[in-house]
Amino acid sequence: MVIASVRGIVKRYGDRVALDHVDLDIAEGEIVGLLGPNGAGKTTFIHCLTGLIRYDSGDIKVFGRAQRQHLLEIKRDIGLVTQEIAIFQDLTARENLQFFGGIYGLRGADLTRRIDETLELVGLTEYAGQLPVKYSGGMKRRLNIACALLHEPKFLIMDEPTVGIDPQSRYNILENARALNRQGTTLLYATHYMEEAQAIASQVVIMDRANVIAQGTVDELVKSVQSxxxxxxxxxxxxxxxxxxxxxxxxxxxxxxxxxxxxxxxxxxxxxxxxxxxxxxxxxxxxxxxxxxxxxxxxxxxxxxxxxxxxxxx
Ligand SMILES: Nc1ncnc2c1ncn2[C@@H]1O[C@H](COP(=O)(O)OP(=O)(O)O)[C@@H](O)[C@H]1O
Ligand SMILES: [Mg+2]
Structure with a gap:
């Protein structure tokens, strides 16, 4: 099944074309690595896909439904980890999770159970009562990821989640991404680190200057240069x-x-x-x-x- 299908997306910021007729299919069960240098258009693509910004033309379907008409339902099954970490500095980790869980309609025992599970997953159980100001960059990122996982999304989108963090957190994030995928979550993982795309992605989509310039498995792409x-x-x-x-x-x-x-x-x-x-x-x-x-x-x-x-x- 196709989880997301994007056709001919165009997004301009003033005169600058950030997405120039981008087509992309994301199949269920894949880890799609969205690889491209800074400025390629990865974040813009993700923001269009998740309805955070409007696009100028083109069509997006997610879970088989037209994205513009069904955005609210679609969002219930998407987890988004944005490039900028979005957590409250003056709430403890647990309070942050309570807040974000509430947004997704989780309450009571269900919410508590999911908070405990996600804290465990990202390795923050013993720091749950602390304010994120005391956290390292990697711990903040892991809390941020936990917030996106509370509602058990079918489709998880991560935008450069390992930039500027310690190796241990980086390892935790990549391992969790793999584990979630094994349990059935489809992933879109944007990065400008080719090593990460190579290590994690079952499908790689290479973006450059507002376009998708290649896609396939790592093997397929690498074979294409064996000239x-x-x-x-x-x-x-x-x-x-x-x-x-x-x-x-x-x-x-x-x-x-x-x-x-x-x-x-x-x-x-x-x-x-x-x-x-x-x-x-x-x-x-x-x-x-x-x-x-x-x-x-x-x-x-x-x-x-x-x-x-x-x-x-x-
Ligand atoms: N809000 C914005 N206003 C104007 N230009 C933007 C905005 N966001 C991104 N851009 C431009 O769009 C292009 C793609 O950016 P972006 O999607 O952030 O790329 P990436 O995530 O691959 O680094 C870049 O040239 C960037 O400068
Ligand atoms: Mg970006």
Whole structure:
């Protein structure tokens, strides 16, 4: 079953097009990783999908129902963890959960049971009586996630939930996402970390500059760039001269350098390993060599000519 189906969504902020005819289907039971650099349009997409902002044109159906007409019913089955953490600083964790549970119509024993369960899930049981001001960033985020889970949503949407938090919280969040998914929750998980998308997503949707530019399983996406083979060299002298000579070899499509590491990408079948190694030995002082499996980073690079990392908004 399709949980959400989005067709031709356009969203403009003044002159800026933030979503340019975006189509996307989210199937039940998936973890869909929405991957893209900052400014790609991920948050805008999520806000349109959940009815937080209006879009200019296009159609959205969630749980088979037209989103504009049935927004209230739809929201009952959605859990949304927004990019900015939304909790009350002057209420304890438990009081925050009581407030958000009340919004979803939970009362009495049911509410108490769900509060205890979600506190346990996010590992905050022993801090339930504290004000979030005393929490680390990761604990605030986990409380924020608990608030979105109280009503046991079928469809959980998380917008960059691990940005700027400690590794332990990050691990807790990713593990919980997986566990919820195993119990049947469908997830949409927005991130600009390709490692996270690669680790967690059963389907990856890559966004860039207001468009969906690719989608598929990690395997499918990575296979699409196997027109490239990458060799990683570690050399003592990674000089410009060596880089230049590598770039001039037959079949080489890209040479990049970070410190003593040089990555040489070639067309498949270029059969130039010997020449690459000879050059590296002669003028670089070759220390080690590995062949590199492509990652989602390579998929993005292949499609856009840019890297996912270190991007500024355009
Ligand atoms: N409220 C807003 N007003 C004007 N421009 C916005 C607003 N929100 C987002 N944008 C712009 O829309 C584009 C997409 O932003 P966003 O959806 O936040 O991307 P992402 O979540 O992928 O980082 C960016 O260029 C951003 O500057
Ligand atoms: Mg965002």
């Amino acid at each position: 490239q083979e990458t060799i990683r060299l570690e050399v003592a002298y990674p000089g410009d001269d060596l880089l230049e000579r590598l770039r001039n070899l037959d079949g080489v499509t890209r040479v990049t350098q970070t410190g003593n590491q040089i990555q040489v990408a070639s067309r498949v079948g270029a059969d130039n390993l010997d020449s690459v190694l000879t050059l590296a030995r002669e003028s670089g002082g070759l220390q080690s060599v590995t062949t590199v499996q492509p990652t989602l980073e390579d998929v993005f690079l292949d499609l856009t000519g840019r890297t996912l990392r270190d991007q500024r908004e355009n």
